[in-house]
Amino acid sequence: MQQKINEKVNVLVGFREKKFKPLAFYWQNRKRKIEKINLTYTAKTGRHDFYYFSVTSAGDYYKFCFDVTKMTWTLEETSF
Amino acid sequence: MSLYLHVDMDSFFASVEQQANPTLRGKPVGVTGGTGPRAVVVAASIEAKKQGVKTPTILAKAKLICPDFVPIWGDFEKYIFIHHQILKIFEKYTATVSVFSIDEAFLEVSRTARRFGGAQKIAELIKREFRGKLGERITCSIGIAPSRALSKLASKINKPDGVFVINQRNQKEILKTTAVESLCGVGFKTKKKLNQLGIVTAQDLGCYSLRGLIRRFGVNGYFLHALGRGEDLKGQEEENKIDCEKSFGHQYTFPENLDYQSSKDRAELKAKLFELCEGAARRMRRKNLACRTISLRIRFYNFSSFSRDKSFKCCFFSTEDVYQKASVLLDEAAPSFPLRLIGISLSTLTRECSQKSLFLKEQQKKNLSEALDDINSRWGELTVKTGHSLLSDGRGVFRESAFQRKFRA
Known part of the structure; x- marks a missing residue:
């Protein structure tokens, strides 16, 4: 099942060839390594751009949203 | 000789969800527009289909057929993004791509097939690119045939993740x-x-x-x-080209039945009607079109339906005009039974209203509509809304932002 979290989190990001991807994140006082990016997509609200990353970390699913305008990362949901 | 590929994504929405969330893989998953008992399952995963869940079906029914059924709230932004990725892949193989729906397209490959080693090779390459760029769970079935009609039939034969060719020998x-x-x-x-x-x-x-x-x-x-x-x-x-819209419409199923005779329910009903009018009228205006006919559709608590059309001599395009006319239709119908669904549709489309009007009032209305559309496009749907929609749930016609974005000029 999926659980909504909607919590601002810190994310370590790697940049390569004009692309970026999250590598690890801090949540519940723990650093969690991102093992696989399953799906990425972008969306807009008005003219605000958002990047979404669905990832796997330690077998669990997490979905992050990167707000380009505010430069913030939000952990939107996870599996439990 | 003509040669077509019909690419049909396998359980598209559900597959995208399973791709995003690996914990859903292997489970009977369905994409819904909500989680209430009236929510409709619009797409079911291959696993759910195997257990007898057909789409569209009501969530409660799906759970009855398949007790392990996992409903997922649809994220249409995600699906539309993947849809665009898919179109980009298709465009590598032919310039003649005809989008049939969000998860289906025809590719005319008569002139390009030889360059890639044949139509079957193109099918193979498309599948490989899907796996590499979109993910291993997002698969498609491809039909190859000398006509669109046959290619569509062919794509159904070897599902899921298959390729089937209809040629003169087996036709x-x-x-x-x-x-x-x-x-x-x-x-x-x-x-x-x-x-x-x-x-x-x-x-x-x-x-x-x-x-x-x-x-x-x-x-x-x-x-x-x-x-x-x-x-x-x-x-x-030509008929199937995305620019050939014949109508614009939206419908909505209420979480609970509403009684038109009760003033509170009536206000809620009209608020939702306004949102539906706004959604349909805005899409129509984006195409520089106006309409002459409005249709109202109602479904009662017992699933019986009622619909009423009205055509007008003058074309209209503003949300206010559409709502006013829809509201009159609803008042004339004055349904005495509880309603579960309401929908509107705008048809007999024309470009006549796209020219400047000689009448100041009409021009003012047009300017206002354009200004509101600009603001809502820039800052998000329902950023500026009228008092009519305050009583509604405020979600707007949520599909508008996703499904219709691809049709924007």
Whole structure:
């Protein structure tokens, strides 16, 4: 099942060839390594751009949203 | 000779969800528009389909058929993004891509097939690119045939994740064994009428006299005759182009039945009606179109339906005008039974209103609509809303932002 979290989190990001991807994140006082990016997509609200990353970390699913305008990362949901 | 590929994504929405969230893989998953008992499952995963969940179906029914069923709230932004990725892949192989729906497209590869080593090779390359760029869970079934009608039929034969070719050698045999309702364009009512004429298979349809079909189905007889022969009608491609909208509409199922006779429910009903009008009218304006006909559709608590159309001499485009006319239709109907669904549709589209009006009031209305559309496009749907919609749930016509974005000019 999926659980909504909607919590601002810190994310370590790697940049390569004009692309970026999250590598690890801090949540519940723990650093969690991102093992696989399953799906990425972008969306807009008005003219605000958002990047979404669905990832796997330690077998669990997490979905992050990167707000380009505010430069913030939000952990939107996870599996439990 | 023409050569078409029909690419049909396998359980598209559900597969995208399973790709995003690996914990859903192998489970009977369905994408819904909500989680309430009335939510409708719009797409079911391959696992759910195997257990007998058909789409569209009500969530409660899906859970009854399959107790382990996992409903997922649809994220249409995600699906539309993947849809665009898919189109980019198609465009590598041909310039003639005709989008049939969010998860289906026809690729005319007559002139490009040889360059890639044949149509089957293109199918193979498309599948490989899907796996590499979109993910291993997002698969498609591809039909290859000399016509669009046959390619669509072919893509159904080897599902999921398959390729099937219909050519001159096997065409007759396939049409002989294909039930007439399996053809694209033959619905329940047409099937019934065809069966009454003794037409059961596609081959029967193709062999039936054209004159007889025209007598029974009018101008559609030409289409059915061609369909039975596995041919496309000339001009059919134009019909399916995304710029050829014939109507704009939205409908909404309420979480609970609403009683028009109660003033509180009526206000809520009209608030939602306004949102539906705003959604449909905005899409219409984006195409620089106006309409002359408005249709109201109501479904009652017992699933019986009511619809009423009204055509006007003058065309109209503003949300206010659309709402006013829809509201009059609703008041005239004054339904005395509780309602579960309301919908509107705008048709008889025209470009007449796109020219400047001589009447100041009309021009002011147009300017206001354009200004509001600009603001809502820039800052998000329902950023500026009128008092009419305050009573509604405020979600707007949420599909608008996703499904219709691809149709934007």
